Amino acid sequence: MKILRLPVLYACLILALMLLLSQALPAWAGDPTGAATGGIADIPAAQTGNPSLVELATAAGKLKIGLNFVWTLLAGFLVFFMQAGFALVETGFTRAKNAAHTMAMNLMVFLVGAVGFFVLGFGLMFGGVGSVANLGGTPPLTSELTVGGWGLMGLKGFFLNGDAYDVGVFALFLFQMVFMDTAVTIPTGAMAERVKFSAIVIGSFFIAMFLYPIFGNWVWGGGWLSQLGSRLGLGHGAVDFAGSGVVHSIGGAAGLAGALILGPRLGKYRDGKPVAMPGHDIPMAILGTIILFFGWFGFNPGSTLSGNDLRIAVVAVNTMMAGAVGGLAAMLYTWWRQGKPDPSMMCNGVLAGLVAITAPAAFVNGPVACLIGAVAGVLVVWSVYFFDHVLKIDDPVGAISVHLVNGLWGLLAVGLFADGTYGAGWNGVGADTYLGVAGQGVTGLFYGDPGQLVAQLINMAAVFIWGFGASYVFYKVLDKVIGIRANPEAEEQGLDIPEMGALAYPDFLLAFNDTYSPGPAPARQTAYAPRRQEIPVRN
Numbered sequence: 001m002k003i004l005r006l007p008v009l010y011a012c013l014i015l016a017l018m019l020l021l022s023q024a025l026p027a028w029a030g031d032p033t034g035a036a037t038g039g040i041a042d043i044p045a046a047q048t049g050n051p052s053l054v055e056l057a058t059a060a061g062k063l064k065i066g067l068n069f070v071w072t073l074l075a076g077f078l079v080f081f082m083q084a085g086f087a088l089v090e091t092g093f094t095r096a097k098n099a100a101h102t103m104a105m106n107l108m109v110f111l112v113g114a115v116g117f118f119v120l121g122f123g124l125m126f127g128g129v130g131s132v133a134n135l136g137g138t139p140p141l142t143s144e145l146t147v148g149g150w151g152l153m154g155l156k157g158f159f160l161n162g163d164a165y166d167v168g169v170f171a172l173f174l175f176q177m178v179f180m181d182t183a184v185t186i187p188t189g190a191m192a193e194r195v196k197f198s199a200i201v202i203g204s205f206f207i208a209m210f211l212y213p214i215f216g217n218w219v220w221g222g223g224w225l226s227q228l229g230s231r232l233g234l235g236h237g238a239v240d241f242a243g244s245g246v247v248h249s250i251g252g253a254a255g256l257a258g259a260l261i262l263g264p265r266l267g268k269y270r271d272g273k274p275v276a277m278p279g280h281d282i283p284m285a286i287l288g289t290i291i292l293f294f295g296w297f298g299f300n301p302g303s304t305l306s307g308n309d310l311r312i313a314v315v316a317v318n319t320m321m322a323g324a325v326g327g328l329a330a331m332l333y334t335w336w337r338q339g340k341p342d343p344s345m346m347c348n349g350v351l352a353g354l355v356a357i358t359a360p361a362a363f364v365n366g367p368v369a370c371l372i373g374a375v376a377g378v379l380v381v382w383s384v385y386f387f388d389h390v391l392k393i394d395d396p397v398g399a400i401s402v403h404l405v406n407g408l409w410g411l412l413a414v415g416l417f418a419d420g421t422y423g424a425g426w427n428g429v430g431a432d433t434y435l436g437v438a439g440q441g442v443t444g445l446f447y448g449d450p451g452q453l454v455a456q457l458i459n460m461a462a463v464f465i466w467g468f469g470a471s472y473v474f475y476k477v478l479d480k481v482i483g484i485r486a487n488p489e490a491e492e493q494g495l496d497i498p499e500m501g502a503l504a505y506p507d508f509l510l511a512f513n514d515t516y517s518p519g520p521a522p523a524r525q526t527a528y529a530p531r532r533q534e535i536p537v538r539n
Contacts, residue, residue, distance in 0.1 A: 030140045030166030067307040068134045072171050075302020079178040082295030083110055083185065088288025089351075090189045091504075093279035093344065093397040097494025098193045099504030105188040105197065109204045113184040116208035117177050120158060125213035126172065127154020129221045134306040135168035144222060149231070151223035153214055175302065176216075179247050182299075183212045186251030187471075189399035191258040194265050194491050197499045199475075199484035206474050207254055215466050216246050225462060228455045229429040235452025236434075236442045237427040238459035239418070241315075242303035244359030244410030245463045252404025253467030256393070261475045262485050264394035266492060274388050277396070282343050289347040293323055296354050300361045311422055315361045319354065322361075322373030326353020329377025345381055348398045352380035352406040359410035363418035363442045372413050376406045404467075408460050415456030418444035 051059070087106035094102045128144020128151060131137050140163035143156035157164040160173060184207045188200055218225040219238050229237035240246050268275055279285060300319045301312040330349020334342040353373035360372065383401035387393045395401070423441030425431035434440035435448060443449035478484055485491075490498035497503060 030163050030169065031136065031138055032165045032167065034136075034167040064308050065134075065136055068305060069167070069171050071307030072135065072175050072302060072305050075298035076175040076178050078295050078298025079175070079182070079302065082178075082292050082299065083107075083181060085288040085291035085295060086182075086185045086189075088291065089285045089347065090192060090288075090397050090399075092281040092283070092285030092288060093189070094192050095277065095494070096280035096505055096508070097496060099280065099496065100500050100502050101197065101495035102188070102192050103504065104500055105192075105200050106185060108197070108201060109184045109188060110181050112201055112204040113181050113208035114177060116205045117180045117213070118160065118173075120209045121180060121213035122160070122173050122176065123155070123157035123164075123213075124153045124210070125176065125216040126221045127156035127158075128217075129154070132168055132172055132305065134304075134309075135171050136166070138166060138168060140164055140166045140169055144217075150227060151217065151221070153217050153223070154221055172305070175305070179243060179299075180208055180212050182243075183247045183251035183254075184208055186248070186399050186403050187255035187258050189397035190252075190255030190395045191262055192396045193495065194262055194485055195258070196482075196484055196486050197495075198482065199478060202478060202482075203254075203258070203475065203484075207251070207471075211254060211467065211470055211474075212246075212250055215250055215463070218462065219246050219459070225455075225459055226427045228458060229427050229451075233451060234455040234458070235415075235449050236423060236429045236455070238455050238462075239363070239414050239423070239426060239442050239452070240359045240411060240459065241362045241414075242300045242358045244355060244357075244407040245459055247407075248355045248358065248403040249407030249411070249460075249463045250467040252400050252402070252407060253464060254471040255395070256400050256404055257468050257471035258475050258484070259393050259395055259400065260472070261479055262394075264392065265396070266488060268394050269392060272392075274392070279344065279396075285347050286343065289350050293350060293354065296323065296358075300358055304362075311362055314365075314422075317366060318361045318364060318369035319357055321366060322353040322357035322369045322376070323350050324353070325370045325373035326350055326356070326377035326380075329353075329374045330381055331377075333378050333381055344398075345384075348380050348384070348402050349377035351402045352376040355403055355406040356410040356413065358407075360414045360417060362422050363414060363444075365419060365421075368413075368417045368419075372410070372417070376409060379409060380406060408463065411456050411460050411463070414442065414444060415453035416444045416446055418442040418449075418452060419447050420449075 083106060087103050090106060091099050091102045127141050129141050131139035131141075141154065141157050142163075143154065145152045145155055156162070157169065160170065184204045187203065187207070188195075191200070217223040219240050220226070225238035227237055228234040238245075265277065268277065296319055297316055301315045304312050304315070306312075327346050327350035330345045330352070331341045334340075334345045353376045356372050356376035357369055361369070364372070380398065380401045383405045384395075384398050387395055387400060393400070418441075420435075420437070420440045420443040424434065424439050426442055430440060432438065435443060443452055445453040475484060486495055486499065
């Protein structure tokens with residue numbers, strides 16, 4: 001603890017200094033009132049009762065922008081609520097003695113991530129994106145670090161000050177901040193039940209301020225992956241509609257790196273074979289899955305950033321069907337293989353289908369969305385087995401399989417199945433015609449564009465190399481400096497008291513050795529028993 005206190009103090013002092021310096025920057029640029037973009041000022045013609053065509057067009061434009069603002073913000077609020085779903089899923093899939101620790105990590109990562117993204121991450125990600133036409137069209141974010149014309153990271157928008165003090169930028173920030181929160185949350189599941197709380201705090205700053213925004217810039221901020229189409233003729237460049245790669249695979253890759261460095265939980269492998277350590281509350285995990293499913297209707301349809309883009313109907317239905325079919329496929333597969341449906345795999349199947357459809361949701365039809373979900377539902381079962389039994393990488397909640405593996409599957413699906421009906425002009429490619437067809441959008445291999453598949457494969461490689469490589473180096477250094485794993489005594493006791501000083505279930509006596517050995521009576525409820533209390537009764 002003494003080793004950690006001084007760096008934390010320094011970090012607080014530096015953050016305070018940066019906040020003070022930010023106030024010295026010009027804060028009057030951009031459009032902070034919305035008068036030029038959102039239309040809060042009255043149209044003069046409405047007062048005279050004699051509007052011109054120009055004034056009517058202006059009023060209609062302001063109304064459309066206003067609708068886009070409302071849609072984007074409401075979708076962001078839905079995505080924020082997904083944090084409750086992640087907290088419930090991860091806590092339900094872990095053991096009772098670690099429940100408070102796991103739940104607290106899911107709250108903390110948002111607190112840390114929001115500050116980190118505000119201070120640095122958003123500027124690195126979108127500092128050179130230019131204008132967001134759906135959110136007002138003003139171009140306040142115009143500074144990008146490039147090498148040979150290839151974008152690497154943004155250089156503007158830090159602290160949302162200066163030119164970034166703009167209503168459109170603020171709307172974009174809120175929506176993207178809750179996306180960042182998803183990426184920061186994913187590693188907590190893969191590293192649960194043996195990681196120090198302090199390591200997750202520092203790691204969350206790293207992901208929110210560097211890992212996620214830099215890769216996000218490459219795909220969504222005008223960076224080099226998005227330029228593969230315009231500069232090399234590889235389809236429309238790297239295409240990831242709502243973040244199968246940018247959000248989920250990056251978070252999953254960070255979780256894989258952390259899990260590798262941590263090693264498995266105590267007692268997880270006996271004689272080289274995995275020992276089941278079931279979660280303490282399957283109903284909690286199921287409820288969390290339902291909340292996540294609901295929040296995904298903000299995650300994917302909201303990525304249009306436009307309430308006027310009628311494609312949101314296609315995106316919403318594709319999202320719904322991929323999630324449903326993913327859960328169904330996982331349920332049927334485990335039922336067939338094990339003789340009983342596995343509720344934990346049903347949950348992970350739903351989430352796998354949702355992760356996989358996140359990249360192609362706007363570019364495929366309904367049957368293809370079902371196919372993508374079905375593959376994801378079976379793939380997550382195979383992947384969990386592969387990591388657990390073959391690679392012997394301990395992932396208590398299946399986060400690596402759900403997010404990394406199926407995020408990569410989602411990116412690949414764009415390169416295979418995108419049908420060209422949406423995305424004309426995506427990443428500056430084919431605004432008028434593409435492949436000789438007017439209005440042709442993002443097109444995959446099976447619809448005539450092998451270049452898009454190549455771009456997606458490059459994207460997949462970049463996700464893994466950057467996400468896993470940078471995270472592995474970071475966690476390795478952090479492990480050398482402070483140690484990222486809890487001590488064996490704390491892990492055996494459960495991290496609630498040693499790490500948090502509070503039990504999730506103080507009214508129950510927990511069995512510390514709550515591993516599970518298959519037998520004729522697998523009663524999970526025996527992991528804890530009610531505390532006995534004598535209550536005097538007056539005669």
